[in-house]
Amino acid sequence: ITQKKILRFMERLSAKMNKNVITVSNAQSDYYNRSYRKNVVTIPTAINPPALVEDKLQFLNKYGLLPKKYFLVVARIVPVKNIDVLINAFIKSNHADYKLVIAGNNEANPEYVNSLKLLARQSNDIIFTGAVYGEEKTSLIENSYTFCIPSTSEGLSVALLEAMGLSVPIIASDIEGNREVLQTDKAVWVRAEDEQDLCSAIEYSITHEREIFASTEFNRNLILENYTWEKVTEKYINYLTDLFSHRNDRVSRCE
Template identity: 45%
Template sequence: MKIIFIGGREYHALGGIESYMYNLSRKLVERGHNPVVYCESDHDETVYENGVKVVYVKGPRSNILCKPWVGLKATLMTIVREKDADVIHYNAWPPSMWSFIARIFGFKTVLQEHGFEWRRSKYTILQKWILKFMELLTAYTNTNVIAVGKEQVRYFEKHYRRATTHIPTAVNMPTEQDADRSDVLKRFGLLQRRYFLFLGRLSQEKNIDCLIKAFKDSGIGGFCMVIAGSNAANPKYVKRLEDLASGNENIKFVGNVYGEEKETLLRYAYAFCLPSAMEGLSIALLEAMSYGLPVIATDIEANKAVLQANAVYVRPGNVGDLSEAFRYCVDDQAALSLMAEKNVEEVKENYTWDIVTEQYLRYLESI
């Protein structure tokens, strides 16, 4: 099948949509299919990577306008250039606003929901209202809807009465490490199993300020709090977090990590922290689970759907809960080990790219 993906930022970006397109497209190539990926960029360019055609589409810088504009442009380019496409897959509702045009020309379309964009704190009240209204419109105008999170499936079925299929995101299970990478930990000033890890975008809905306050209040000794990630769109917020952590040398900002650095931080962390107020389905969480890390997470529906009973849960934004969770993790290692083992099995059984690719292909064959 020839499958067109539309939406998301740069092909190698760290976000959930980008990871989905990158990994799924590579698995589709392995199975003899022909994926084409259209993504946002600051320039127009077409490249080929490992059998995947990647089309970079220049869009405006506006948070509100970029995705719809790229969606329109990519839809028209597909109609003209990819007449033999079997399906057009729109990532999230903004680019899918134009899916009706593709269907007029006889293309099958799929809308995949990755989260509730209107819940993000970066938008004004007016922008959130507009986003919510546009979500409603696209929910009714798209013919085939899938979602990465079970919460989104229930939401679309309840609020829009739209049949929605759950096809999650996924990760690759870690392989055995051959080389000694203690130099990576040394570079960050860390010791094996002596640090808690946050990995993700430093945005307000992640509640990293609460994480910093809680770690400082917990009173645990001999451990570091590693915060891996950045936010180029909101450097003032990142600076505020750094100022909040100033004076505590055990709180370390290491920026974005990739490849060997990311793998090493995951492999040797003591526990993983996800204090978010909202999530779709966190890839960083799945990665941490696959590495057998105990997890401190907020008790939001998206997290509980994956972790079930195998996490130390806290209320979103509650510094006291987080402080107590840090202390509990240090004091009860046996309970953490059991949770971690169950999390590894959960990922192996439900959240690997091989499993999800098969689910995805079966779905496409059914529409």
């Protein structure tokens, strides 16, 4: 049984067995509605407002990195994230003295991770950090030149929200999950699984620094206004209050 089949089975099970379903994006809600005729509620992913790391070089020195001199992807390393496409695009691009940093792991499929590391051997400018957390993760995101999210499919990426909250420019695949939070002119968009698009986006980012950083303050404010736990928790409270209110109404009517 493939991992894809297992995930699809769990998805069908959740739709059938749960009366009330919450998803993190409108795209997911629409999918459940189309696939299972299930009315669901959308409450987005949330993050804590990112706090800047005081010692900016502490974690960069660990990997031989310079601030704002590397492209970054932070993700679980699975095929749908298209990290192989990103690696090939980076190798083929004129990336000057910039590096590509891949932060993430997949302990359930180390063979796939190793295949990407083998692919990356074609360049000395690609670094795998493994999974990162806390200040190390924040520091890597904060000091990256551009955050890359070239996935074929996303719900609503926590790492993307964190990158936007830390005022980092974004290269994003043109998919519903990314479009949900990023406005049309606030990212460098690429077609999912399109190596040439990614290659061009990397080169454009390097040669158009002023343009790509022009969106970062808008993106940061959007995150602070809509995707912090303070904002999202209120949505959960309202949802649960409404849920129990309707339940009590039904009980009263039965009595």
